[in-house]
Amino acid sequence: MKILVADYILTCDDDFRIIKNGAICFDKKIIDIGETDKVIKNNPYAKIKYLSPNSVILPGLINTHVHLEFSANKTMLLYGDFIQWLQSVIKKRDKLKEKCNFACYEKSIDQMISSGVVAFGAVSSFGDDLKACVNSPQRVVYFNEILGSNPDFANQICSDFTNRLERSYDASNDTFIPAVSIHSAYSTHPFICDFALNIAKKNNLLTTTHFMESKAEREWLDSGSGDFLNFLKTFTKNPKPMFTPLEFLNKFKDLNTIFVHGTTCKQEELEIISKIGSLSHCFVSNRILNNPLLNLKNVNDANINLSIGTDGLSSNISLNMWDELRSSLFAHCDNDLCALSKQLILSATKNGAKALNLLDNTELSKGKNADIISIILPDMVEDINQLPLELILHTKSIKSGYINGERYV
Ligand SMILES: [Zn+2]
Incomplete structure (x- = not known):
């Protein structure tokens, strides 16, 4: 004692x-x-x-959204436009994966540790970060991610997801908690989305998803047009949005979900998010990818549980939560300085704990x-x-x- x-x-x-x-x-x-x-x-x-x-x-502190698998990135990706960045991630994905060995994961985790992060939500696309997350002294909610828009590959995608989820179940303990991530509405076929969400429902797992991160995503899901149309043509012959925004949100209604970004959300969508989950704010990532600044007034009006995420080093220069908080403090210049500071501290502690369902950490x-x-x-x-x-x-x-x-x- x-x-x-x-x-x-x-x-x-x-x-x-x-x-x-x-x-x-x-x-x-x-x-x-x-x-x-x-x-x-x-x-x-x-x-x-x-x-x-x-x-x-x-x-x-609690970091509710990070991708450790892209930790090797420094200058390899294209910034300033969301679609351009996404294309560069796809192009450099294998190289970045290869460069991030165990020491690279440990270095990223150490950066969070020294900034006071006691728990984080790690979105894992490949399962390569599993060992480093299990070995970390922190509490980790490990979001096994699924995505894929082509139903022809659905069986393979679902079986790979199930294998990764099972591996994370095998490793689970008091401080390592398996969970599910649906990458996004523009990248995940409804069949694949339902497959993963049904597993989450059955096993009472926390879920997360990127939602309304960019203007391009807004335009695509609203009208099937804009920059996403050309981008998605490289994967599908005649791409069409697989969900309306409300259809996508509705998929999560019986779950507990961290929606990530939300920078182009309509008020009606924020109200729904407030009821079915929480929102993770990743300001630096949004700025680097030229996505809009999250409207804090709208988020507060909707009474959303707002937490803070650093996102991965694929769209940030630091996993130090204080760097993220400082940037956010300077970004939201319409807000009263002391009131905003208080909100940010609560977002990085109490709200993050609630979002990751770590109710003894609030x-x-x-x-x-x-x-x-x-x-x-x-x-x-x-x-x-x-x-x-x-x-x-x-x-x-x-x-x-x-x-x-x-x-x-
Ligand atoms: Zn992300």
Whole structure:
């Protein structure tokens, strides 16, 4: 049993309580949290660690959307246009796969670890990242991905998916959870989509899908025209949209789904997402691929559970969550700075935990998982209301991190 004492504890509870001069006592779970004197008095046998001045304790961060299999990319892909990027991914896919060995996966995971990520949702296209994810100290929701628009190959695609899913089941444990990803509405035939979603339903698995990432996707699903038409002609003779946007959303109505991006969603679609799942915001990826900026007002009006994803290094330069949070903070310039900072911190903690169904990770309170990180700010904080902002502005790495009460950084 340990006690950590810090200048501030950001609980991320429903009142967004910040405890000044606070302490947290834990083993695998949080046993006590509050003012330092009381916590020490209540738990006399715990080993006490006083963190340095200007220390902040908060729940470990959650990255709800990452593709580790493209981690070898630095400058190999084309940016600035979604379709051009997609074409370059297809062209360079084998080379990128080949370049990402076990050390490459570990390096990517380490980048998340040092930034304080205690749990992440990994979308896996090939299963090559399985071992690295299983070996990681973090909680991993492992989304086995399926896609394919040609029904002639459906049997082969479904059997490959089932094999990968089974391999992830064999590896599953308390911190490694198999799940299902449908790549997108433009890339997945309804038969293939139903096949995977039925398995998810039967086994109560979390699901995820890219949805309304680009203007091209909007145009294609709405009217079967635009840049996607030419792109899809390279795969199918006479391509037509396989779903309307609402038909696609409807497929997920009895599941718990993380919809990713949503930058070109209509309000009606955001309202549906709010009811059947959550939304993962990947700002840097959206910017690099020249996709629109997510409209936070519309997302908040729809009362959506919004989490943060870095996406993969195929469309980002960093898997450090603080880099992602800083970029997002600078991007949404119509929003009040302090209110946005608070929303971003909650998106990267509580909301991410809810999205990945890690309900014991939502906040720092008695009985929750001891998945805790500490950060040392460069100086004292003038105004406690600015604490979330200062954290986002100044943090590059954490001082210490605990998962299930065990120190991992
Ligand atoms: Zn993605």
